[in-house]
Amino acid sequence: MSKPLFAILLGLSATGALAQTVPPPQIQVTATGIAKTSPDRVTVAYQVRGEGTTSDEATAKARDSAKAIRTGAEGLLRGDMELHASDFDIAPVRSRECNRDGYGQAQLSTGPCAILGYVVTMPVSIDTPRIADAGTLAGLIGRLGGLQVGVRGYWLSDDRPARQQAMRTALASAKAQAQLIAEGSGARLGRLLRVDDGTNRDMAIVVTGARARVTPPPPPPPAAPPIQIDLSPAPIRTNVNVTVVYAIDQ
Template sequence: MRTFPALLLSACLAAPFALPAAVAAQQVQQQPQITVTGEGEAAAAPDMATISLGVEVDGDTAAAAMDGASDVVSRILDRLEGFEVAPRDVQTSSLSLDPLRTGREGETRPRIDGYVARNQVTVRVRDLDQVGQILGAVLEDGANTLGGLDFAVADPDPLIDEARRAAVADARAKAELYAEAAGVRLGRVLRLDEVGGMPRPMPMAEMRMAADVPVAGGETGYSAQVSVVFELLQ
């Protein structure tokens, strides 16, 4: 029974500190506010391209198929070295060897009629004027598969930041318009959230052509979206 006064005293001392925080939170929720979504974009010409290319070779034996693919890839690597593509920008992305099976009427099991070897290489090209020339050259060297061609900006951070600033500015412009139309003033930012995670790259319309094999580099852009809660003042 002697502990009750101590517990009562603790509760009385804690109550005055808890009350202002609760009141402040309630006031924030009750004050007039507006939530708007802003969108921003930023674009620049790409300065790097990634090419996925390779070769597919058939052979009577597994060794013959693999040797044929290896010979072509060796010529491709020599060609890339001639274009001064750095070794760090060339990587084997896929290597496979599979039997070629055929089935005939009356046979219970498919027969192996040969083998196919596939070797895929990913190349980063930092001089975009060489993209078309490289594609044309490796085709002459025996490349017969093209897995993709992507253009990018080596350092996208400045573009991403520009898109974010544009998104926040767009949100503020919308909020100011709504506040003016409603006859109130725009106050401070109460909350700001980036919607959808990291700003994402987007395709742009402009074209850029390279020699030999025509390719369109265009522009590389990023878009960002934010949700902003503004205070409204009378």
């Protein structure tokens, strides 16, 4: 009698151990939340160019052109802008005869390969919150000598509020899906177990103290008012994808 009883107890113990390893019933769903937010920053890019028979002459012309464009842009935007210029190139110019059979090889600066002059180029970009003035700014830069001028993009200075809004939408959608699945299977939706958005991004809003801003003195107005260009940028789409796991209450 002792051996069968021992076997039964061992079987019950194994069954209990197996039951402990089986996870409780769960529902896992994925959802996407989208937030559409009007941009609050715009980037306008252009190129400054200077030409001269010497490197210094070309550099001075590029410098003067850059100053004129910056002065005009500050006048239009009332100084509410950030200008970025981190690249500066000086290239010698030779006759076409020098490059005819060169195949990219180094050439001595004599004969047909003598240096005729220099070209200086400097790419520049302006970031500003004055969205409505983006097209007008591009036209003004072209008038003042900027080359390859264009509105390069609209963006958000801080996308955290938009991501939080998209996250709330995604979580609400995920809960609705899980509720439908639970009802369809005759179960009752339990508590939220896990949320994964795949980014590990900190969603907290950080409030920082206001920084003092120095406003430059107003520059002299241009010779003629700039041509007004009205643009209507599309809203910025912020997507958040989440995987949500809910428990099932039996």
